[in-house]
Amino acid sequence: MSGALKLSLATFVKNELARGQPELDVEKDSLVDSGVIDSVGIMKLVSFIEKELHVKIGDEDLLPENFETLSDIVKLVESKRA
Amino acid sequence: MDFSLTEDQQVFRTQIIDFARKRLNAGVIERDEAAAFDRDGWQACAEMGLLGLPVPEVYGGLGLDVTSSMLAMEALGYGAHDQGLPFAINTQLWTCEVPILTFGTEAQKAHYLPRLVTGEIVGGHASSEPNAGSDVFSMATRAEKLDDDTWKLSGTKTFVSNGPIADVLIVFAKTSQARGFGAGITAFLIEPKTTAGVTVSPPIHKMGLRSSPMGELALDEVLVQDSQRLGKVGAGQAVFSSEMEWERSCLFACHLGAMERQLEKCIEHAKDRKQFGQTIGSFQAVSHRIANMKLRIEVARPLLYKVAWLKDRGERAVMEAAIAKLYVSEAYVQSSLDAVAIFGGYGFCTEYEVERMLRDSVGSVLYSGTSDIQRNLIARFLGL
Numbered sequence: 488m489s490g491a492l493k494l495s496l497a498t499f500v501k502n503e504l505a506r507g508q509p510e511l512d513v514e515k516d517s518l519v520d521s522g523v524i525d526s527v528g529i530m531k532l533v534s535f536i537e538k539e540l541h542v543k544i545g546d547e548d549l550l551p552e553n554f555e556t557l558s559d560i561v562k563l564v565e566s567k568r569a
Numbered sequence: 570m571d572f573s574l575t576e577d578q579q580v581f582r583t584q585i586i587d588f589a590r591k592r593l594n595a596g597v598i599e600r601d602e603a604a605a606f607d608r609d610g611w612q613a614c615a616e617m618g619l620l621g622l623p624v625p626e627v628y629g630g631l632g633l634d635v636t637s638s639m640l641a642m643e644a645l646g647y648g649a650h651d652q653g654l655p656f657a658i659n660t661q662l663w664t665c666e667v668p669i670l671t672f673g674t675e676a677q678k679a680h681y682l683p684r685l686v687t688g689e690i691v692g693g694h695a696s697s698e699p700n701a702g703s704d705v706f707s708m709a710t711r712a713e714k715l716d717d718d719t720w721k722l723s724g725t726k727t728f729v730s731n732g733p734i735a736d737v738l739i740v741f742a743k744t745s746q747a748r749g750f751g752a753g754i755t756a757f758l759i760e761p762k763t764t765a766g767v768t769v770s771p772p773i774h775k776m777g778l779r780s781s782p783m784g785e786l787a788l789d790e791v792l793v794q795d796s797q798r799l800g801k802v803g804a805g806q807a808v809f810s811s812e813m814e815w816e817r818s819c820l821f822a823c824h825l826g827a828m829e830r831q832l833e834k835c836i837e838h839a840k841d842r843k844q845f846g847q848t849i850g851s852f853q854a855v856s857h858r859i860a861n862m863k864l865r866i867e868v869a870r871p872l873l874y875k876v877a878w879l880k881d882r883g884e885r886a887v888m889e890a891a892i893a894k895l896y897v898s899e900a901y902v903q904s905s906l907d908a909v910a911i912f913g914g915y916g917f918c919t920e921y922e923v924e925r926m927l928r929d930s931v932g933s934v935l936y937s938g939t940s941d942i943q944r945n946l947i948a949r950f951l952g953l
């Protein structure tokens with residue numbers, strides 16, 4: 488379950504948010520520090536999670552620590568599914 | 570999507586229009602000239618429930634859904650000739666009350682919301698700075714944590730709507746040097762009238778919305794209790810984005826209402842005014858201008874209602890709100906220019922109230938993010 492979730496999030500981040508940054512390792516690098524998750528990137532990602540993965544992310548969860556790395560995002564989505 | 574109004578919505582709409590016509594429209598030209606805020610009108614709007622549209626009844630509000638709140642704003646924009654007052658109301662609703670409602674602790678909600686709703690206190694938000702406008706998250710205002718209980722804020726905010734009359738402002742400040750999303754920004758509730766180190770400038774002179782006071786806010790080593798932090802540390806950007814989604818839809822519904830009234834005024838004038846032995850409405854140049862004004866209103870309405878519909882379903886509407894904001898604001902400016910053209914020289918004269926609408930409309934392509942910023946956002950959502 489977590490593997491599929493991670494893959495779908497990684498694909499979205501790579502194709503939609505990190506275009507033009509081929510050197511970025513979306514599985515390991517900080518998505519916040521690299522600027523992949525910025526003020527618009529976060530809204531795109533959350534819209535994707537809510538629409539495509541059917542998981543509601545509250546405004547109060549939109550904190551940098553929940554989006555620092557791919558694992559943090561997976562953890563957040565899983566905690567909301569639980 | 571079904572955009573037909575319920576009976577309750579229709580009744581409320583009519584009530585607001587009647588109320589605005591009776592209570593808000595005297596002395597508009599004088600208030601505009603004097604840049605005077607209509608405090609009596611503000612109080613009357615509070616009594617009408619307009620300052621608490623989406624606020625739950627437990628805090629004294631009407632507890633309306635987004636669609637009903639938006640319709641109420643559209644009705645207010647239609648009925649009220651003084652667009653400064655609705656602007657001040659929208660500022661308080663979407664950039665102060667809703668964030669407190671969404672991110673506030675129970676104590677913060679209980680402390681502020683009932684008094685904001687009754688009109689006893691005035692609220693707003695301060696994010697823009699002299700050197701951080703469109704790039705607002707590059708702000709220089711700093712909040713330093715002194716101990717578990719206390720923060721020290723220093724910096725300057727500008728363009729603060731309601732600032733000169735505000736009792737509580739949501740102030741955004743950097744709490745860390747972090748970059749990227751969040752950029753280490755945190756929101757604080759600050760009471761400018763009673764907090765040491767806070768100075769609010771007199772109202773800034775401006776071309777439109779002159780009855781809505783706007784000021785600069787200077788924070789000189791202001792000590793703020795941690796209990797005044799709104800949302801978590803680092804949640805400032807989330808607070809800001811949530812505010813913008815509301816403001817980019819509901820505030821602009823007010824402008825839609827104003828455009829509807831403007832259209833009616835232009836039709837009346839075009840039917841009445843004669844040149845070359847005919848009413849000017851019989852000239853295609855004039856009637857086409859009016860047709861375009863109508864077209865803009867008809868396109869704007871579903872764009873706005875779609876945002877409300879999405880939000881009422883609990884869905885995000887970031888791009889949709891940007892599209893609606895962009896379209897309505899640019900349509901509002903264009904229709905206001907058209908209205909001046911249709912009125913000819915009279916449109917240039919204060920008495921006809923057409924020029925004021927043009928001046929009022931210009932700010933709409935700037936606040937809540939300029940048109941360029943909306944286009945940037947839409948393009949990013951489209952993968953560009």
Ligand SMILES: Cc1cc2nc3c(=O)[nH]c(=O)nc-3n(C[C@H](O)[C@H](O)[C@H](O)COP(=O)(O)OP(=O)(O)OC[C@H]3O[C@@H](n4cnc5c(N)ncnc54)[C@H](O)[C@@H]3O)c2cc1C
Nearest residue numbers: 694695696697702703728729730932935936937938939941
């Ligand atoms: C009536 C009014 C009320 C306001 N109320 C408030 C309030 O209550 N609280 C508050 O905090 N702020 C408020 N503001 C401020 C408002 O949010 C800013 O004016 C707005 O964000 C633009 O910032 P700026 O004025 O510094 O312009 P700048 O950011 O300096 O922009 C100047 C020009 O450059 C363009 N530009 C900038 N960056 C880009 C880019 N990346 N791509 C393309 N073009 C770009 C802009 O579109 C604009 O045309 C208000 C403004 C007005 C006019």
